Amino acid sequence: MKKRIFLSGVLAAAMLSVTACGGADAAATEAVKTEAAAEGGEAAATEAGSIGFPKGETITLVVPGKAGGGSDLGIRYYSEGLNRLYGLKTTVTNYDSNTVGHQTVASSKPDGTTLTVATSALNIQYITGNAEVSPIDDFTLIACLQDNGFSTLAVPADAPYDDFAGFVEYAKAHPGELNAGMPAAGSNTFIFGMLTEKNGIELNSVECASESDRLTNLAGGFIDIGVVGVGNALEYEKAGKLKVIGTVSSDGTTISKYPEALPDNYKTLQEQGFEECTISIFHYLLGPAGMDETMVAEMNAAMKAVVEDETVNAGIASIGNIPGWHDLEESKELRDGEYAQFVQIAKDLDMYVQE
Numbered sequence: 001m002k003k004r005i006f007l008s009g010v011l012a013a014a015m016l017s018v019t020a021c022g023g024a025d026a027a028a029t030e031a032v033k034t035e036a037a038a039e040g041g042e043a044a045a046t047e048a049g050s051i052g053f054p055k056g057e058t059i060t061l062v063v064p065g066k067a068g069g070g071s072d073l074g075i076r077y078y079s080e081g082l083n084r085l086y087g088l089k090t091t092v093t094n095y096d097s098n099t100v101g102h103q104t105v106a107s108s109k110p111d112g113t114t115l116t117v118a119t120s121a122l123n124i125q126y127i128t129g130n131a132e133v134s135p136i137d138d139f140t141l142i143a144c145l146q147d148n149g150f151s152t153l154a155v156p157a158d159a160p161y162d163d164f165a166g167f168v169e170y171a172k173a174h175p176g177e178l179n180a181g182m183p184a185a186g187s188n189t190f191i192f193g194m195l196t197e198k199n200g201i202e203l204n205s206v207e208c209a210s211e212s213d214r215l216t217n218l219a220g221g222f223i224d225i226g227v228v229g230v231g232n233a234l235e236y237e238k239a240g241k242l243k244v245i246g247t248v249s250s251d252g253t254t255i256s257k258y259p260e261a262l263p264d265n266y267k268t269l270q271e272q273g274f275e276e277c278t279i280s281i282f283h284y285l286l287g288p289a290g291m292d293e294t295m296v297a298e299m300n301a302a303m304k305a306v307v308e309d310e311t312v313n314a315g316i317a318s319i320g321n322i323p324g325w326h327d328l329e330e331s332k333e334l335r336d337g338e339y340a341q342f343v344q345i346a347k348d349l350d351m352y353v354q355e
Helices: 026-030 038-048 070-086 098-106 118-125 164-173 189-197 211-219 230-238 293-308 310-317 328-348
Strands: 013-018 059-061 088-095 114-118 139-147 150-155 177-180 204-205 225-228 242-248 281-290
Touching: 026 293, 059 098, 070 088, 070 114, 070 164, 070 281, 070 293, 070 310, 088 098, 098 114, 098 118, 114 139, 118 189, 118 293, 118 328, 139 293, 139 328, 150 164, 150 189, 150 211, 164 242, 177 189, 189 211, 189 225, 189 328, 204 310, 211 225, 211 230, 211 242, 225 230, 281 293, 281 328, 293 310, 293 328
Parallel strands: 059 088, 059 114, 177 204, 177 225
Antiparallel strands: 013 088, 114 281, 139 281, 150 225, 150 242
16 A cells, blocks of 8 residues: 555635525535524523624634535534524535635634634645645634544455455455555545555555545446445445445444444444454534634533534434534544544555654
């Protein structure tokens, strides 16, 4: 795996700004519609006391990605919850380039009016030198939110192995012969970096940046393994176009936490006996560095009610994530642990460039 991965250039940004309460893309808007009135949100805010979030101004929630993706939908659920529960005015703004989206938040005033929900892309881009924005130094951590859920490991339907143990055994007997479809640098790249390092196998990296590319190449037998979403995995497996040999998730997570019952072949690698084959990918509510500590503490506490709201919770689960909220101490511990894991994987892949 080492030295087979090359970083892709940063794409030019094209910005699309929409509001969560009216100008959002139709599918995403439908996903977060509720019948609650604004007056109800204001009443809830009054009962809750200070919530940290500025009530007199519009809060911009930056999506470091295009409309319609998982990060976009997740942020829209939070936006709707903040509006309904606390009477806040929120705007969701999408950036085609997550690098530009992250930079926009990092360079904003630390007054709580510009926030984002970031994932491992922020860590990976900085660690590998693909972006200069530091996940630790250039942002204020407000809350660790949902777990990214399950990354499904799919192989061609006629592959000569039916579980991850069989795949590892075959890979060891055929070093460098199996093609793993993945982006040049992304969370999937780091998943395979972890898997190769923990299991002593060598895979040949094949550029497959999008999930649709990976699904097509798996069905055609052009790649031997790829990471796909659970929903697509179930659909393609039912059609006989691929088979699943396991899922990868955070430490201690089991498939019982998925919103629907999954077959046994979807058990996490940890459940299959590969104790160290886990990777943490959480979603973090972030603001610019230098935010007031009291404001941050109040915002963190306010997010608990948002996450636990029935509509928001169900929405986050519907996109395959595991809903969650963590206090500031837990959030920092999880963020630091995830960052350290990605640093180690980057070093194992000879992709670490920071001092």
